[in-house]
Amino acid sequence: MTESNERKIKLEVKDLTLIFGKRKKEALAMLEKGASKEAILKKTKCTVGINKASFEVYEGEVFVVMGLSGSGKSTLIRCLNRLNEPTAGQVFFKDHDITREGNKELLNTRRYEMSMVFQSFGLLPHKTILENAAFGLELRGEPKEEREKKAMTALETVGLKGYEEQYPSAMSGGMQQRVGLARALANDSEVLLMDEAFSALDPLIKSDMQDELLQIQSKLKKTIVFITHDLDEAIKLGDRIVIMKDGIIEQIGTAEEILTNPASEYVEAFTEKVDRKTIITAETLMFTKPLLLQLKKDGPMQAIRKMRTASLNVLPVEDENRLFMGYVWLQDVLKLADAKESHLDKALKTEVPSVYKDYTVEEMLPLISNHNYPLAVVDRDNGKLLGLVTQTSLIIEATRFGDEEVKELIEIANDI
Amino acid sequence: MDRIIDLGKYIEIGINALEKNFSFLWSAIDDSISWTVDQMNELLLSIPFVLFLGIVTFMAYYAKTGNKLFTREGVKKGIGLALFVVSGLFLIYAMGYWEEAIYTTTLVLVSTFIALILGIPFGILSARNKTADMIIRPILDFMQTMPAFVYLIPAIFFFSVGNTPGIIATVIFSLPPAVRLTSLGIKNVQSDVIEAGRAFGATENQILYKIQLPLAMPTILTGVNQVILLSLSMVVIASMVGAKGLGSIVYQGIQQNDIAKGFESGLGIVILAIILDRITQSIANKK
Numbered sequence: 001m002t003e004s005n006e007r008k009i010k011l012e013v014k015d016l017t018l019i020f021g022k023r024k025k026e027a028l029a030m031l032e033k034g035a036s037k038e039a040i041l042k043k044t045k046c047t048v049g050i051n052k053a054s055f056e057v058y059e060g061e062v063f064v065v066m067g068l069s070g071s072g073k074s075t076l077i078r079c080l081n082r083l084n085e086p087t088a089g090q091v092f093f094k095d096h097d098i099t100r101e102g103n104k105e106l107l108n109t110r111r112y113e114m115s116m117v118f119q120s121f122g123l124l125p126h127k128t129i130l131e132n133a134a135f136g137l138e139l140r141g142e143p144k145e146e147r148e149k150k151a152m153t154a155l156e157t158v159g160l161k162g163y164e165e166q167y168p169s170a171m172s173g174g175m176q177q178r179v180g181l182a183r184a185l186a187n188d189s190e191v192l193l194m195d196e197a198f199s200a201l202d203p204l205i206k207s208d209m210q211d212e213l214l215q216i217q218s219k220l221k222k223t224i225v226f227i228t229h230d231l232d233e234a235i236k237l238g239d240r241i242v243i244m245k246d247g248i249i250e251q252i253g254t255a256e257e258i259l260t261n262p263a264s265e266y267v268e269a270f271t272e273k274v275d276r277k278t279i280i281t282a283e284t285l286m287f288t289k290p291l292l293l294q295l296k297k298d299g300p301m302q303a304i305r306k307m308r309t310a311s312l313n314v315l316p317v318e319d320e321n322r323l324f325m326g327y328v329w330l331q332d333v334l335k336l337a338d339a340k341e342s343h344l345d346k347a348l349k350t351e352v353p354s355v356y357k358d359y360t361v362e363e364m365l366p367l368i369s370n371h372n373y374p375l376a377v378v379d380r381d382n383g384k385l386l387g388l389v390t391q392t393s394l395i396i397e398a399t400r401f402g403d404e405e406v407k408e409l410i411e412i413a414n415d416i
Numbered sequence: 417m418d419r420i421i422d423l424g425k426y427i428e429i430g431i432n433a434l435e436k437n438f439s440f441l442w443s444a445i446d447d448s449i450s451w452t453v454d455q456m457n458e459l460l461l462s463i464p465f466v467l468f469l470g471i472v473t474f475m476a477y478y479a480k481t482g483n484k485l486f487t488r489e490g491v492k493k494g495i496g497l498a499l500f501v502v503s504g505l506f507l508i509y510a511m512g513y514w515e516e517a518i519y520t521t522t523l524v525l526v527s528t529f530i531a532l533i534l535g536i537p538f539g540i541l542s543a544r545n546k547t548a549d550m551i552i553r554p555i556l557d558f559m560q561t562m563p564a565f566v567y568l569i570p571a572i573f574f575f576s577v578g579n580t581p582g583i584i585a586t587v588i589f590s591l592p593p594a595v596r597l598t599s600l601g602i603k604n605v606q607s608d609v610i611e612a613g614r615a616f617g618a619t620e621n622q623i624l625y626k627i628q629l630p631l632a633m634p635t636i637l638t639g640v641n642q643v644i645l646l647s648l649s650m651v652v653i654a655s656m657v658g659a660k661g662l663g664s665i666v667y668q669g670i671q672q673n674d675i676a677k678g679f680e681s682g683l684g685i686v687i688l689a690i691i692l693d694r695i696t697q698s699i700a701n702k703k
Contacts, residue, residue, distance in 0.1 A: 081615055083611060083614060083615055107617045107619065108617070109617075110614075110615060110616060110617035111616065111617030112617075114615075115615075115616065116612070116615040116616070118608060118611070118612055118615075120606075120608040121608075122608045122609050122611060122612030122613075123609070123612075124609060124626075124627065124630075124631070125631065126630045126631060126633075135613075135616065135626075136616040136617070138626070139613070139616050139617055139618045139622055139626070140617070183616075187616070193615075
């Protein structure tokens with residue numbers, strides 16, 4: 001993606017490695033030589049938690065790290081604020097390396113730069129909701145009045161106004177996690193680390209919280225590193241997703257990139273159950289540089305020739321400014337040719353749907369139900385034709401049937 | 417049988433040396449404890465019985481009911497204990513053992529105070545430091561299993577007879593639960609809360625004072641309760657080295673084979689124990 005290259009990098013992780021065990025140096029040396037995890041475990045009794053993870057997190061994005069339990073994702077996020085001490089590698093943040101910070105700097109990084117939200121909430125049962133939300137500020141040593149004011153604002157943001165004097169034990173899991181989120185927001189740090197923040201919640205509450213997070217994110221534009229084992233959650237929240245397995249990063253990309261172009265069998269197996277209809281967009285499905293007609297330039301005879309050579313009975317038409325106009329059908333063009341017309345105007349059908357490139361399969365499917373021509377994908381800004389999405393490819397994407405099956409289905413449907 | 421190792425002898429030599437070389441310390445301890453006990457006895461005895469009864473009854477009632485003081489629910493909860501306190505203390509007074517009961521209370525409170533001042537920091541230390549824990553644990557086992565009478569010997573040796581050796585022996589005997597339960601309470605604080613504190617930049621001290629100690633408080637208070645009860649159970653033994661109070665009446669009862677005296681003073685100790693236990697337990701359970 002070209003636009004992401006211009007975005008500011010907030011966190012840069014380089015060759016981050018974490019080894020559990022006593023003979024770390026030995027294990028690290030073996031790892032450098034390319035020894036397998038099993039071999040290292042056997043020889044040194046050390047477990048490789050994270051194996052040379054490298055990635056960047058851009059400012060203002062939701063960066064999801066996704067993997068099954070034991071994949072090292074929670075360990076990875078704890079390396080960012082050094083709740084787990086990385087064995088090797090660097091974490092660059094604001095032009096310095098967090099892994100080299102002294103005690104005091106690290107304390108300040110945790111207090112001012114990165115706030116964390118936990119799967120198990122981690123609220124203090126002896127403090128009220130307000131005191132819990134203000135806890136990060138209390139640790140910084142902010143005066144009571146000031147921190148409670150900030151905590152109140154944060155509680156309002158997460159929709160917990162009126163609950164300030166309650167205790168966590170009186171609240172449901174979803175509400176407790178809102179407090180956890182408020183505590184992180186109250187600190188007003190630029191980076192949020194969310195470790196399986198919604199994994200302990202009921203599906204409905206979870207979905208609510210995800211929506212809420214997205215809404216808050218659209219306002220506050222934090223840089224969020226979000227850990228999850230749930231691919232649906234990763235896709236819903238993540239601007240980009242990292243898939244981890246056994247401490248190794250398998251793939252980094254947008255949801256669509258990962259679904260359409262899985263880097264390994266593991267990733268592919270992961271993505272199989274995902275509802276692709278809501279993720280795959282027109283941009284992925286369309287074929288670019290389609291055969292087309294220019295309204296001013298091409299006459300009926302030219303159109304017929306083009307259609308015959310491509311054995312198509314419908315072609316898109318654009319004007320001299322390359323704006324998409326509509327379609328012409330072979331039977332209409334033939335009539336024009338019989339009438340010795342020299343322009344395509346009369347055959348042009350402009351009442352046709354067109355889509356932008358970020359339309360999903362789910363959104364496009366209804367548009368093809370009454371027609372049997374491809375969908376035009378036009379540029380949102382200048383109306384130029386970018387490509388065409390064929391019915392076949394849409395149906396393949398929606399049904400995950402094979403190419404032949406779909407063609408057969410379409411034929412049967414057309415016969416009826 | 418011939419003795420191969422004369423361990424007792426070495427201990428004796430060591431204790432002798434301690435006594436001689438640190439006599440200023442022992443007399444300072446003796447003076448300050450005796451002074452505290454005397455002052456406290458004087459203070460408590462200067463309060464008229466009826467007022468004292470009122471104060472203790474209110475304390476017990478308040479500990480039980482908290483801020484639901486005069487609601488129907490509160491009365492239901494606290495009335496039993498309040499009645500027990502009134503009738504129990506009145507019985508002690510009526511039997512003529514009020515002064516002794518005060519002495520015993522002072523003995524218990526002073527030894528509990530000292531046991532907590534020593535025990536809680538050691539408990540914190542053993543919860544946070546594995547090496548310290550490994551050293552402290554066997555010492556506690558030793559203190560708890562050694563028959564309590566044995567502590568009387570060095571106590572007399574250092575402090576001769578009176579309240580001080582009684583209190584010292586009582587402290588040694590009742591100290592372990594303060595250490596153990598403090599340590600247990602801190603160790604049982606869920607690691608995720610501590611991790612959350614750490615993630616938000618808490619220093620080790622902040623973790624201790626803002627997270628571990630408050631969350632361990634119910635367990636620590638249970639420890640306080642245990643310390644008080646163990647102290648009470650020591651009053652008879654402490655009276656053997658001259659500590660005044662109900663314990664010494666029991667001791668007299670044993671020596672004179674006086675069933676009436678033994679029963680009355682023993683009952684007095686039980687009443688004190690129940691009152692102190694219920695009050696501290698209610699405080700511990702409230703959190």
